[in-house]
Amino acid sequence: MQTDFETEKSIVLLADDHEDILDFIADDLEGKYEVVKARNGQEALDYVYLHDVDLIVSDIMMPQLNGYEFCTKLKENEKYCHIPFIMLTAKNSLQSKIEGLEYGADAYIEKPFSPNFLEAQISSLLRNRKHVKDHFQRMPSSPLDISGHNKSDQIFLKKLNKLILENMADPALCVDMLADRLYMSRPTLYRKIKVLSDLSPNELINLTRLNKATQLLVDGEHKVYEIADLLGFSTASHFSRNFQKHFGISPKDYAAKHK
Known part of the structure; x- marks a missing residue:
């Protein structure tokens, strides 16, 4: 070589x-x-x-x-x-x-x-x-945009998205857990997610959680602290800070705006 x-x-x-x-x-x-x-x-x-x-x-x-x-x-x-x-x-x-x-x-x-x-x-x-x-980066409302990928990548992204959604309430959800469930080494999974989304696995997990949060806020059936718990955030304030940083608006104001 x-x-x-x-x-x-x-x-x-x-x-x-x-x-x-x-x-x-x-x-x-x-x-x-x-x-x-x-x-x-x-x-x-x-x-x-x-x-x-x-x-x-x-x-x-x-x-x-x-x-x-x-x-x-x-x-x-x-x-x-x-x-x-x-x-x-x-x-x-x-x-x-x-x-x-x-x-x-x-x-x-x-x-x-x-x-x-x-x-x-x-x-x-x-x-x-x-x-x-x-x-993908311009579409925060979608956890994983599979358009533009080949069939094998689409299957992988669907599997990855399903795994994140099913485990997002677990605060321990991380790249190691995903790698274990997908039978990949940590470096291999990290590289593949980075190539397909230009995000790190932890950034992808956080983005998916925040996307789900927008849906729950619009539904209006849960309070902010309940949503934080459902999505695996350690505290309601931690969730609110992440939400504000990504969307430029607080969860409470987002819910009010979309009622």
């Missing part, structure tokens, strides 16, 4: 068994991204299992694990299916393109290709992922 350590850049993993192609692509991308090189699909997959990766560019014909198999293993695993995957191939038939997309690739590029075109495709996929995050 070879990598550039400028951690503020998006991390692009390149997988190809041809050293000259790896160097050619890396030379073009290293000014804008942190580039990691792998010589086959298995080496690339092993790297993904242990490190953060923002996007993958992979050849199809590789030893040990080809591009189709590599893509399938990622897209079928809810821990990593959110990572955009660009497939490179010398095959230029329509059927090959269809196969690439059916295996879960987000884009399919034929060799030989323009470096500018590849860079534009990478930029587009990363930008689209950021737009999803920004949309």
Whole structure:
């Protein structure tokens, strides 16, 4: 593995068994991204299992694990299916393109290709992922916005949202509890939630609780201290401070405004 350590850049993993192609692509991308090189699909997959990766560019014909198999293993695993995957191939038939997309690739590029075109495709996929995050941030009324995600990510987000909603009354609800219930390591879950929502797990839990609070306040069937207890806040004042900080209005005033 070879990598550039400028951690503020998006991390692009390149997988190809041809050293000259790896160097050619890396030379073009290293000014804008942190580039990691792998010589086959298995080496690339092993790297993904242990490190953060923002996007993958992979050849199809590789030893040990080809591009189709590599893509399938990622897209079928809810821990990593959110990572955009660009497939490179010398095959230029329509059927090959269809196969690439059916295996879960987000884009399919034929060799030989323009470096500018590849860079534009990478930029587009990363930008689209950021737009999803920004949309999520602008929608505080929704605990988890699943639009714009692939099917595997949608299933994961629904499962995560259900788990938070079912346990939000527990003050001990935290990333460790979620990781345990979802059979993931704490770092893996943290990375996945951060990628999909641009929030930390604790921020997501707090946002979900506050979203539920708006519903309970509008319903008008519970007092503020009762809502605080129902949502797992330690005290009513702690709940009120969090609510005021996020929505810019106190729970009491919010309820009055929406009656």
